[in-house]
Amino acid sequence: MLTFREEEVLKELSEWERELLSYEKNDMVSLYEKYVKKSMSYIEESKWQDIYAVIDNSLFHAYTMLLSSSLHENANERMLSTARIFNENITEITDMKSLTIDQLHFIGQQQMVKHRLYACFQGSITGTGGVAAAASDFLGLMAINIRFCQQISSLFGSPGNTPTEIMTALKVLHGACLPKRLQGKAWAELMEELGRPNNYFYEGTENVASSEVAEVMLQQTMKMFFIFLFGKKTYKKMPFVSMFIGAGANYQYTKKITEFIYKFYQRRYLYEKLQS
Numbered sequence: 001m002l003t004f005r006e007e008e009v010l011k012e013l014s015e016w017e018r019e020l021l022s023y024e025k026n027d028m029v030s031l032y033e034k035y036v037k038k039s040m041s042y043i044e045e046s047k048w049q050d051i052y053a054v055i056d057n058s059l060f061h062a063y064t065m066l067l068s069s070s071l072h073e074n075a076n077e078r079m080l081s082t083a084r085i086f087n088e089n090i091t092e093i094t095d096m097k098s099l100t101i102d103q104l105h106f107i108g109q110q111q112m113v114k115h116r117l118y119a120c121f122q123g124s125i126t127g128t129g130g131v132a133a134a135a136s137d138f139l140g141l142m143a144i145n146i147r148f149c150q151q152i153s154s155l156f157g158s159p160g161n162t163p164t165e166i167m168t169a170l171k172v173l174h175g176a177c178l179p180k181r182l183q184g185k186a187w188a189e190l191m192e193e194l195g196r197p198n199n200y201f202y203e204g205t206e207n208v209a210s211s212e213v214a215e216v217m218l219q220q221t222m223k224m225f226f227i228f229l230f231g232k233k234t235y236k237k238m239p240f241v242s243m244f245i246g247a248g249a250n251y252q253y254t255k256k257i258t259e260f261i262y263k264f265y266q267r268r269y270l271y272e273k274l275q276s
Contacts, residue, residue, distance in 0.1 A: 002273060006101050010270050013263060021184040036215050052209040059170055059208060063146055067161060075147070076154050082107055097157035097269070104269075108155055112258045115148040116251055123250030127227055127243030138220050141250055145257045149173055152262055156269040167202040168193065174208045176260035177216050183260060190264060194271050223249045 002010065025033075040048070066072060076093060083090045086103045090096065096104070119141060126137040149169050153160040160169060171193075175186030196203065227242045 002270065003101070006270060006273070009101050009105075009266070013267050013270070016263060017187065017267075020180075020187055023181050023184055025181055036218060039218065040211065040214050048211070048214070052207070052213065055209040055213060056170075056207060059142075059146075059173070060166070062143065063150075063166060063170060066143065066146055067150055067166070071147075072150060075151055079107060079111075079151065079154060082110070093154050093159050094157050096155060101266075101270075104155060104266075108152060108262055108266075111148060111151050111155065112262060115144055115151075115258060116254050118144045119250040119254035120247045123246035123248070124243045125246075126224075126250070127240075127246030137224070137246070137250075141254070145173065145176070145254060145261075148254075148258055149176075149261050152265045156265045158265075164199060164202045167208075170208045172261055172264050173257075174210075174213075175264075176257040178212050179215060179219075180256070182212050182215075187260075187264075191267075194268060 079096075080090060080093070083096055083099060083103075086099055087095075090098065099107075122137065122140045122144065149172060150160055153165065153169060158165055160166065168190075171186075171190060175183055175190060178186055223246070227246050
């Protein structure tokens with residue numbers, strides 16, 4: 001049985017989900033899709049498959065590396081310390097499930113604000129126009145969002161270190177990175193996987209990257225184009241213009257990602273509580 005507050009949160013999630021699944025494209029979006037597909041057609045399908053394989057491997061290794069780092073352990077310790085303010089008996093990540101939905105939300109909001117500020121700072125550095133900063137922008141941005149995904153998984157009581165949890169997290173990250181009109185399909189697929197047994201080894205499709213990733217790459221390329229364009233023309237007179245562009249773009253992008261990730265783990269938490 002869910003508590004009154006949990007039922008209220010579940011209603012809010014259902015309304016958000018309904019809006020996500022009922023997203024309708026306008027003419028501009030349809031035209032944009034045609035442009036993206038035409039751009040992709042210049043590269044052979046076999047080449048795209050190779051790119052997807054590289055992305056999958058890179059994400060998997062980045063996720064596991066950050067998961068096993070001292071940075072992750074220290075972040076979990078800080079989260080447990082915050083959780084003990086509400087319940088002094090909490091000693092490990094699985095005990096986080098004993099917190100109420102509002103207490104979890106309070107800690108989750110802190111994580112969201114913190115990681116969005118990280119992304120904003122990363123974007124402002126990119127906006128300085130340095131080659132090294134520009135080259136590391138997307139990697140830094142993905143590292144920030146991977147860390148957020150790991151923290152929210154821990155927040156809702158899952159250490160996230162099993163093959164199943166890692167693959168689920170990567171698929172959540174993939175769906176979160178997609179444009180709004182494509183997130184509905186990714187969300188529906190994630191909801192289908194909630195019904196599968198939570199075994200140690202993952203039993204679903206292990207491919208994460210797909211053709212939609214090309215659009216994410218295109219958007220990041222366009223961001224860098226505008227940063228360099230305005231940075232080159234206005235740097236001497238207004239050096240902060242390109243920094244504002246980078247910071248604003250990264251903040252909005254991470255805001256979309258963190259919202260999707262948080263709502264998935266919140267939804268799974270309530271689903272598991274209903275099943276138990």
